[in-house]
Amino acid sequence: MISSGAQKRLQLNSLDSVGWSGPYSTLSRKRPTASLVSRKVLTPLLGQIAICVLIQAVGFEVVRRQPWFERPVLDPDKSNIVNSENTTLFLVSCYQYILSAIVMSVGKPFRRSMAHNCESQSVLARA
Numbered sequence: 001m002i003s004s005g006a007q008k009r010l011q012l013n014s015l016d017s018v019g020w021s022g023p024y025s026t027l028s029r030k031r032p033t034a035s036l037v038s039r040k041v042l043t044p045l046l047g048q049i050a051i052c053v054l055i056q057a058v059g060f061e062v063v064r065r066q067p068w069f070e071r072p073v074l075d076p077d078k079s080n081i082v083n084s085e086n087t088t089l090f091l092v093s094c095y096q097y098i099l100s101a102i103v104m105s106v107g108k109p110f111r112r113s114m115a116h117n118c119e120s121q122s123v124l125a126r127a
Contacts, residue, residue, distance in 0.1 A: 052096050063088045
């Protein structure tokens with residue numbers, strides 16, 4: 001099992017490396033979207049948020065309905081509480097962040113595709 005520190009480093013490296021895609025080889029006459037609050041920008045973003053919330057809610061409920069599930073015992077003196085719900089949500093969100101980075105990458109005609117980003121590909125392969 002991967003430690004939580006290693007999981008966080010992997011998550012941060014994956015998000016950081018996505019931005020390393022270089023510019024596209026030729027300039028495009030097409031201008032980027034001028035407004036960040038336009039329908040073209042907000043619709044996919046809000047859709048992605050809704051999908052993430054739905055998947056995390058399903059994961060949360062699936063874990064709670066397992067026969068082996070036990071409610072966590074809260075001990076105020078101990079900071080590390082074994083909790084299946086938190087573990088599930090963290091792991092699901094890690095993969096959602098990676099998927100969001102892939103889906104939201106701009107690509108052609110402004111940036112090179114993620115397939116040309118060797119750093120990002122190596123981080124994704126480790127995930």
